[in-house]
Amino acid sequence: MIKKMQLPLQTLNLITGFMVWVIISSLMPFISEDISIPQGKLAMVTAIPVVLGSILRIPLGYYANILGARIIFMSSFILLLFPVYFISEASSVTHLIIGGVFLGIGGAVFSVGVTSLPKYFPKEKHGLVNGIYGIGNIGTAVTTFSAPMVAAQIGWASAIKMYLILLLVFIALNFFFGDRHEPKLKTPIIEQIKGVSRNEKLWLFSLFYFITFGSFVAFTIYLPNFLVSNFGLEKVDAGMRTAGFIAVATFFRPIGGWLGDKFQPLFLLIGTFSIYTVAAIILAFMPDMGMYTAGCLAIAVSAGIGNGVIFKLVPLYFNKQAGIANGIVSMMGGLGGFFPPIMLSVIYSATGQYSIGFMLLSQVALASLVLVVWLYFQDRLALTAEVFNSTGQGILVTDISGLIKSVNPAFTKLTGYTEEEVLGRQPSILKSGRQSKDFYLGMWKEIREKGMWQGEIWNKRKNGEEYLQWLNISAVKDETGEDVRYVGTFSDITQK
Numbered sequence: 001m002i003k004k005m006q007l008p009l010q011t012l013n014l015i016t017g018f019m020v021w022v023i024i025s026s027l028m029p030f031i032s033e034d035i036s037i038p039q040g041k042l043a044m045v046t047a048i049p050v051v052l053g054s055i056l057r058i059p060l061g062y063y064a065n066i067l068g069a070r071i072i073f074m075s076s077f078i079l080l081l082f083p084v085y086f087i088s089e090a091s092s093v094t095h096l097i098i099g100g101v102f103l104g105i106g107g108a109v110f111s112v113g114v115t116s117l118p119k120y121f122p123k124e125k126h127g128l129v130n131g132i133y134g135i136g137n138i139g140t141a142v143t144t145f146s147a148p149m150v151a152a153q154i155g156w157a158s159a160i161k162m163y164l165i166l167l168l169v170f171i172a173l174n175f176f177f178g179d180r181h182e183p184k185l186k187t188p189i190i191e192q193i194k195g196v197s198r199n200e201k202l203w204l205f206s207l208f209y210f211i212t213f214g215s216f217v218a219f220t221i222y223l224p225n226f227l228v229s230n231f232g233l234e235k236v237d238a239g240m241r242t243a244g245f246i247a248v249a250t251f252f253r254p255i256g257g258w259l260g261d262k263f264q265p266l267f268l269l270i271g272t273f274s275i276y277t278v279a280a281i282i283l284a285f286m287p288d289m290g291m292y293t294a295g296c297l298a299i300a301v302s303a304g305i306g307n308g309v310i311f312k313l314v315p316l317y318f319n320k321q322a323g324i325a326n327g328i329v330s331m332m333g334g335l336g337g338f339f340p341p342i343m344l345s346v347i348y349s350a351t352g353q354y355s356i357g358f359m360l361l362s363q364v365a366l367a368s369l370v371l372v373v374w375l376y377f378q379d380r381l382a383l384t385a386e387v388f389n390s391t392g393q394g395i396l397v398t399d400i401s402g403l404i405k406s407v408n409p410a411f412t413k414l415t416g417y418t419e420e421e422v423l424g425r426q427p428s429i430l431k432s433g434r435q436s437k438d439f440y441l442g443m444w445k446e447i448r449e450k451g452m453w454q455g456e457i458w459n460k461r462k463n464g465e466e467y468l469q470w471l472n473i474s475a476v477k478d479e480t481g482e483d484v485r486y487v488g489t490f491s492d493i494t495q496k
Contacts, residue, residue, distance in 0.1 A: 002179050006069070006120055007132060009177055010113040013073045014136020016170045019143045020080055020163055021049055021106035023087065024096060025221045026140075026147045029228065029235045030156040037093055045093060046221050048100040053107025054334025061111030061327030065185040069116035070178025076109050077167045077174070084167065088160040107217075107334055110136070111327045118315050119183050124261060127312030131257020134250070134307055140220050141246030148239040196325050201317050204375055205310055206332035208269060211276065211368050212306035214336015215299060215361070216249050223296075226354075231289055241293075248300035249307075256308025265309045265316070266376040272309065273369035275302040280362030284355045307333075393489045400483055402426050414492055416462030427488070432466045434458040443473070447486070451475045456493070467494045 024031070025046040031037075037045060064072050080103070087099035113133045121129045151159040196202050223245060227238035259268055279298035282291060310329065318325035347357045388395060394411040398404050404422045412418055415430060422429065435457060446453045454472040461467065471490040475483045 002177065002181075003120055005177050006179055006182075007117060007129065009173065010069060010073070010117060011133050011136050013077075013170060013174065014110060014113055014133060015139035015142065016166060017076065017080075017106040017109040018136055018139030019106070020084060020139075020167070021053055021103060022140045022143050022220060023084070023103065023147065023160055023163065024049060024100050026144045026224065026239065027151055027156045027159065028225060029238075030148065030151045031090075031096070034156070035090065035092060035096065037096075045096050045100065046225075048097055049103040050107065050217060050221075050334050052101050052104030054104070054331045056105060056108035057111040057331040057334060058324065058327035060108050061115045061330070062324050064112040064115040068179065068182040068184065069112050070174055070180060070182065072112045073109060073178065074171055074174045076105050076112075077171045080105050081164060081167055084160060084163050088157045110334075111330045114311055114314070114326045114330065116182060123315075126315050127257035127260035127265070127308065128254060129257070130311040130315075131254030131260075131308040134253040134257070134311065137216065137250040137253060137307075138247060140217075141243040141250065144220065144224065144239050144246060145243035148236055152236070196318055196328070199317075201313075201375070202325060202328060204371060205313055205317075206329050208273075208306065208368055208372070209310050209329050209333035210336035211365060212272070212303045212310065212336075213330070213333030215276075216246075216303045216307065217334065217336065219296065219299065220246055230354075231292075245296055245300045248297055249304040252301050252304025253308040256305035257312055258308070259305065260309040260312030264376075265313050266372055266379060268309045269306060269372045270369065270376065272302045272306040273365050273372060275299075276306075276365035277362050277369060280358050280365055284358035284362060286353070286355055393491050396422070396427065396488050398427065398486045398488075400485065402486075405485070414461075414490070415459075421462075430459040432458040432460040434466070447473055447475055448483075451477070459490075467492050469493065 028037075028046055060072055060076070083099045083102035083105075087096065087103065090096050090099060113136070114130050117129050117133055118126045147159055150162070220242060223242040224235070224238045227233045227241060228235060233241070256268070275298055279295045279302070282295040282298075286292070287295070311326070314325050314329055343357055343360070348354055388408050391408065392410055394414040395406075395408040396404055396411055397406040403424055404427060407417075407419050407422060411422075417429070443453050443455075452472065452474045454470070457469050457471045458466055459469050469490040470493045471488060473486055473488045476485045476487060478484045
């Protein structure tokens with residue numbers, strides 16, 4: 001019973017953490033009426049909770065494996081009680097910055113669930129499970145939508161204090177319904193970091209999540225004030241539109257995870273970054289409200305799908321180091337939400353417009369698209385190499401003139417010749433002498449006419465021992481139909 005409750009409980013935990021995480025940015029239009037915030041520090045105040053919320057994801061992901069999700073979620077919510085109360089009593093920019101730094105714990109809990117939940121489900125469902133857990137992103141939409149309306153009625157300080165009650169409720173829920181017997185993994189953190197840091201896929205996934213989740217957080221932080229200042233919308237209207245962006249991105253996250261379970265995840269990321277590139281270019285031209293809304297929704301859809309797909313990929317490639325890998329990738333995503341608002345603010349201060357910032361986003365998305373395409377084909381090549389090296393049949397590849405270009409480990413096992421000994425030589429070194437010249441002439445005639453030949457043939461190992469092969473030779477052709485190489489596959493059938 002307790003195990004079945006972990007997915008809904010941890011998803012609700014994430015919703016709660018994310019609701020607390022964006023308190024400052026969601027209520028900034030109200031807070032700025034009572035606390036004077038210089039324009040140069042506005043982006044810093046709203047983005048600062050992302051810093052700790054990103055960096056803490058590595059230790060929280062790691063300790064989720066060591067201590068279990070129950071302990072980490074409870075501890076995180078207890079710690080959040082203090083910055084939430086502190087911010088509700090804030091009277092200066094310094095107070096907001098100090099409280100905001102520790103408010104980042106709410107965003108850091110993301111890495112707990114993506115590390116814990118896959119333990120309860122088979123591998124083919126990890127994409128969907130992490131996607132459902134990612135619905136917890138809706139917590140930012142709940143606060144963005146509801147906090148301004150509550151603040152308009154009772155004031156922003158009282159609205160923030162209401163989050164104390166929410167945190168106390170979830171501390172109790174985790175105490176009673178958290179899994180006390182969650183499987184633990186106690187590999188030292190340094191060993192895990194060493195194990196994953198040399199893998200280039202970790203850093204590529206981190207870059208991709210930096211873009212997808214980073215833009216999700218950045219738009220969440222940046223849209224409320226931008227829509228008010230640039231399009232002249234009312235604060236509540238701007239909050240509702242931002243909540244709509246968050247809701248769309250969140251809704252498509254489990255869809256992205258589900259699609260990642262059904263289809264090639266890297267191929268899905270190619271589509272994601274293609275949409276990103278086009279949408280960011282549209283936003284760069286600062287169109288009217290209709291086109292701007294369409295561009296934002298396109299980014300919301302692709303961000304949601306991309307977020308879900310990436311957390312299908314992480315446990316797929318880093319099963320034994322899932323805690324630390326999830327922490328690093330999700331940290332980079334959080335940092336992706338920290339830098340764009342600051343970058344947009346600096347660019348706006350220097351140029352008086354946001355167009356350059358959006359154009360930079362389009363170029364980063366385009367670069368990511370190129371990297372995903374490269375990774376996709378690298379993966380296919382790696383799969384081909386894995387099949388080539390692990391198959392039990394001997395394989396040799398020659399060029400058009402018959403010189404050996406490649407052999408697999410099974411070739412060495414069956415013939416006794418190493419790859420270094422046969423590269424650049426003719427396959428005739430394997431001849432036993434039992435077949436006549438006419439036999440070989442007939443073989444090659446059939447290959448040229450039909451593209452392949454197969455049959456029994458006596459060959460000789462390096463040690464001189466003769467054995468009977470079942471041999472298949474196929475011609476590999478180019479686009480014009482000309483032979484460019486030949487592939488031979490064989491097995492020892494002497495005993496048969």
